[in-house]
Amino acid sequence: MKALKLIAVCTAVGLPIISHSAFADDGFRFSGYARYGAAFQDKDEKKVSTAGALNGNATGRLGNESNGGEFGLSKGYTSDLGDQWDIVVLFDHYSDEPWATSGTGGLKVKKAYASVTNFIDSQPELKVWAGRDFHQRPQTGLNDYFWMTHDGQGAGFYNLNLGGVKLDFGAVGQVDGDLVGDNGKYAVTSKVHGINLFDDASLAFYANYGFTSKKAQDQSYYGTRAYQLAADISMSGHHLLFRYADNAKDSVFELAKDQRAWLASFDGATNISEQAAIEYLAAYQFLDVAGVEDRANYNVIVRPTYNWDSINSTWLEAGYSVVDYKDINAKNSSWKLTLSQNIVIGSPMAARPMLRFYTTVGKADNEYVGFDTKTGNMQSTQLDTLTVGAMFEAWW
Template structure:
């Protein structure tokens, strides 16, 4: 009777309380796959996903679950709470736990966003906490080419006569260690690095165009104990300029980036702004990257999404002269109806690392994927989507990449679900 009375009291209390809507958003992918060589596929079996394309080349289970709520709104001012938690695993066990298996849980975002507190720019947002900060990504290669995220504080969307300005300070630390000749590691804690980020967006030089420009400056802030280990880790600069254009058959974006010091390696790693503290002397490093991406609507039912990347980095590590990367991925999609589509994806990459001695290391690969999908619409980005796929991979430089070191190529197949909301 006491338990029943308590249950009635709780229900009555909830009924009397105003229930506020909680924003629920996120991303998820999961599925199953197998290799024609035998065995199942799992996280880690992907082959150069960021240069050959992700379709039929993802075998992990990954999710980001976000919950948000407006906590205050009065007199034209508001406070919004945003959170996001990651749950991921290798995607190969019926029961996956964080205690003994591959399941991982992480805090991805946790911040407050305040709006209406700057009278001269009421649409501006003051934010603080942990955040995905204005990330720029290319979906078909799962690459975020401009991504300075982490713990920070900033003011964004400050309206100007034309366009808007955003500024932020974001912390991105990395573990600093050394290894002796026997492979023993000595840890020196996390190396503190701050990013000063400034962006301007919204200028349209002509009809159908839009632009964005940004400056990121990485400040390395070692402790006294770390000072001697970080003499070659100088403050780094990354400049980004992009222009997009819509036209009758779709749209295209061109991106040009310059990086130096510890940021130079982003040009050839498909990175978005992380600082390299592991490659040795990067004090003279310089890099640049060119990206072209967009959609081409051949007919009402036939669309091609594509991305081309060329990057080069020089002196971005000990005994390293330069490194070049070329990557091209295209994803043609034919819509049989608003909810059924056949998808192809072809990818090719070539990467060459040249050492000060004159010797070089080359890597190159090719991928072909065919898939049929049922989805929530005919857009190439319509989700949720369930896709049935088969992929062919070839390592153009090595003949022992697949089938336990016995083959230069392989085939995998499976089913995957992907959704965002």
């Protein structure tokens, strides 16, 4: 192993095991994701959502998002023996109502880790890391839904080659708010991927387990166990996924007693012509909880796109979401239409940066948003949306 060779050589001649002179400077990198702009609200709500929705931004994300960004810095090094190191830090700025845990706002440290690859001759793709990282957060795009997420502090590895199939594994603790320690919730995560089914089709399996440490002994969730199992089939740009969670939903950090969730989702994109394409998503999720809020969320989103040339494009996104409560005979629903005129660096749908000028119209008809504490009657809302906005979106 290259790392062991380096240790042996340094020890033999009395040198420190890590020496800056042993590394070539691979440079400094700036990466991230951001979207910022202004939106003028002319009705009840700026954005469209269904009360009790389970499937992320279930009525569609285009023209239906808040501002925010993630800004990362990294420094890479390669030793004379070929092992490659990265030191990474990332800050995020999502202090809007849907995400903020307090009213203070500001930047938050979401990544601070070091990793190494190409340090074992037989495993050149194996990446070992330790620190704080975005961890295991697969996503469906049109509804901006992280159907698993285990961001935290710990250690793990990616791409351990097991005869052609690869294994990712990690053990992380959930960060305690904006502090530097954990809150006593822990997750062991795993993913087996690179399973080829046939031409342009592959399969990945996920298995995660959540539990607590003694630090959480005074909390109501202490001693609770949670797990998730999922399968994700990728087929030429289309994804079909299934996920089951016990005492959890999107994360085993939830440790929610007597809760189970079943998710099935299909999404993808198809080219209609050289200039036109359509993206689509359909999902179903059922949540079984203690009490009367067992419910299913059905949602469908379609986004036709047309590229006028290599810079200008027009998108139209239509979304519909239904939340059907099992025990209280109530249904919530919402619909949304967003027309977006875009200036983009390239014509493909995924090209960024993009300037976006859009109008969103929609309506949420919520038969159930809770019970009146005085009368016990079921409460409902009907909310209209008309929003005109401009924003940029970029990843780099």
